[in-house]
Amino acid sequence: RILILDFGSQYTQLIARRVREIGVYSEIMPFDVGDQAIADFAASGIILSGGPESVAFDDSPRIPPVVFELGVPLLGICYGMQAMATHFGGTVSPSDEKEFGYAEVALHEPGELFRGIEDRIDADGRALLEVWMSHGDKVTELPLGFKTLCTTPSAPIAGMGDDERHYYGLQFHPEVTHTAQGKRILERFVHEICGCGATWTTEAIIDDQLERVREQVGSDTVLLGLSGGVDSSVVAALLHEAIGNQLLCIFVDTGLLRYQEGDQVMATFAEHLGVRVERVNAQKQFMDALAGVSDPEEKRKIIGREFIRVFEAAAKTHQEAAWLAQGTIYPDVIESAGAKTGKAKVIKSHHNVGGLPEEMNLKLVEPLRELFKDEVRRIGIELGLPRELVMRHPFPGPGLGVRILGEVRPEFVEPLQKADHIFISELRQANLYDQVSQAFAVFLPVKSVGVVGDARRYEYVIALRAVETVDFMTARWAYLDHAFLDHVSRRIINECGGVSRVVYDISGKPPATIEWE
Numbered sequence: 001r002i003l004i005l006d007f008g009s010q011y012t013q014l015i016a017r018r019v020r021e022i023g024v025y026s027e028i029m030p031f032d033v034g035d036q037a038i039a040d041f042a043a044s045g046i047i048l049s050g051g052p053e054s055v056a057f058d059d060s061p062r063i064p065p066v067v068f069e070l071g072v073p074l075l076g077i078c079y080g081m082q083a084m085a086t087h088f089g090g091t092v093s094p095s096d097e098k099e100f101g102y103a104e105v106a107l108h109e110p111g112e113l114f115r116g117i118e119d120r121i122d123a124d125g126r127a128l129l130e131v132w133m134s135h136g137d138k139v140t141e142l143p144l145g146f147k148t149l150c151t152t153p154s155a156p157i158a159g160m161g162d163d164e165r166h167y168y169g170l171q172f173h174p175e176v177t178h179t180a181q182g183k184r185i186l187e188r189f190v191h192e193i194c195g196c197g198a199t200w201t202t203e204a205i206i207d208d209q210l211e212r213v214r215e216q217v218g219s220d221t222v223l224l225g226l227s228g229g230v231d232s233s234v235v236a237a238l239l240h241e242a243i244g245n246q247l248l249c250i251f252v253d254t255g256l257l258r259y260q261e262g263d264q265v266m267a268t269f270a271e272h273l274g275v276r277v278e279r280v281n282a283q284k285q286f287m288d289a290l291a292g293v294s295d296p297e298e299k300r301k302i303i304g305r306e307f308i309r310v311f312e313a314a315a316k317t318h319q320e321a322a323w324l325a326q327g328t329i330y331p332d333v334i335e336s337a338g339a340k341t342g343k344a345k346v347i348k349s350h351h352n353v354g355g356l357p358e359e360m361n362l363k364l365v366e367p368l369r370e371l372f373k374d375e376v377r378r379i380g381i382e383l384g385l386p387r388e389l390v391m392r393h394p395f396p397g398p399g400l401g402v403r404i405l406g407e408v409r410p411e412f413v414e415p416l417q418k419a420d421h422i423f424i425s426e427l428r429q430a431n432l433y434d435q436v437s438q439a440f441a442v443f444l445p446v447k448s449v450g451v452v453g454d455a456r457r458y459e460y461v462i463a464l465r466a467v468e469t470v471d472f473m474t475a476r477w478a479y480l481d482h483a484f485l486d487h488v489s490r491r492i493i494n495e496c497g498g499v500s501r502v503v504y505d506i507s508g509k510p511p512a513t514i515e516w517e
């Protein structure tokens, strides 16, 4: 296994994902996690991430010395390389030219790390690589024992290595897909240099989790709040496989779900997979609690509170349950760890409605805690969940409660569900669904004038939103084809009732958020 020490780069999670994609388990720890934790992890190799700081200052993050005492191969990326160079007495200088984006590096002396890797050969017979650079500082003088592996015009030491000790540094980012041979470079480091076999496969993850869950919960009953979202669905499938009828899912129908979603959840889990699911029809309770409330944050609080009430009431009727299962995934764990140490650049502002109180006196089982979203999805498919469900766009915990702007009135729900369903099915039909990251309809409680035949109509507005994004922190609106939008708009106005106008949202994030509330 590979340990990734995080110096605060926006790409750290990507490094961990890439290493896992090539079949090796990896974990991220903050660089200052402490010697014991680093040693206990017993890594076969350590990757030092990039980071926003400059090694030039006395208080800039340093590589903990324990890293060099373990005798394992090291790969420093960007800041990680600079910190390694500094540690061994090399020189790091601020760069006048900042490089950001594509660069072409020429291999100088490939060493173990680049053996057999190249994009093309130039006229002078040098092997060249297309890479993704982002740096201000750079290494200008090699530390003792290191050789220059590759160069660019602006960074003569773009890669350095010591094949004796297996220490390597790269100024560019092998973890991003823009570095065409990035995967092969990581493979060479992880497989050949660190000697890790590709054993982290979907089947191995599942087998490992099944065993762990069985051991953890024994013959106890486990409760799970099933929402229909990807994470809780995969937890349900996994626990069902592990412990069968000891799993009891509670599915709260808030009335703020997508078109026919409640029935679909029951069909997939109860009927198709044979999972024990109790459906609680709490539509009226949610609607009553939301009456007269239009502030978005207030609505979120109410929905969260009602959810806990309903869930707790259902759980009370199952005193035999000793465990509560949750769909926490690895990025949530990393982010909350980062938030604790104050290192996280990204603080999650949204919490899932499923955040249940600790007083429930149930022990927690979180089988996805070590997994990235793409791993969760692969497990879901392997366990027989429908692809459509597993690859679904994210849906916010408060559901349509934040997609009906202002006060949530019962009569707004159905037209919105229908409009959203039309939009989504048309996207699927046109093979566009997987090309956008999230798409949905929003109900605007403003009336506008329309004319149908000879009659004047004074009805509501539906806004359509489709975005492309990698991390949902920033996003651009999707350039959907005009003829496609025209077709969707006509269908919505004809079929939804009470809608006389459809608009398409052309705002990016920032400044607009993805949701309208």
Ligand code: XMP
Binding pocket: 300, 350, 351, 352, 353, 394, 395, 396, 397, 398, 438, 472, 509, 512, 513, 514, 515, 516, 517
């Ligand atoms: P925004 O609107 O902040 O959304 O750009 C970013 C992502 O988060 C989702 N989102 C939520 N998810 N509870 C959730 O579980 C919420 O209250 C919530 N608000 C937004 C949104 O759908 C998008 O994927």
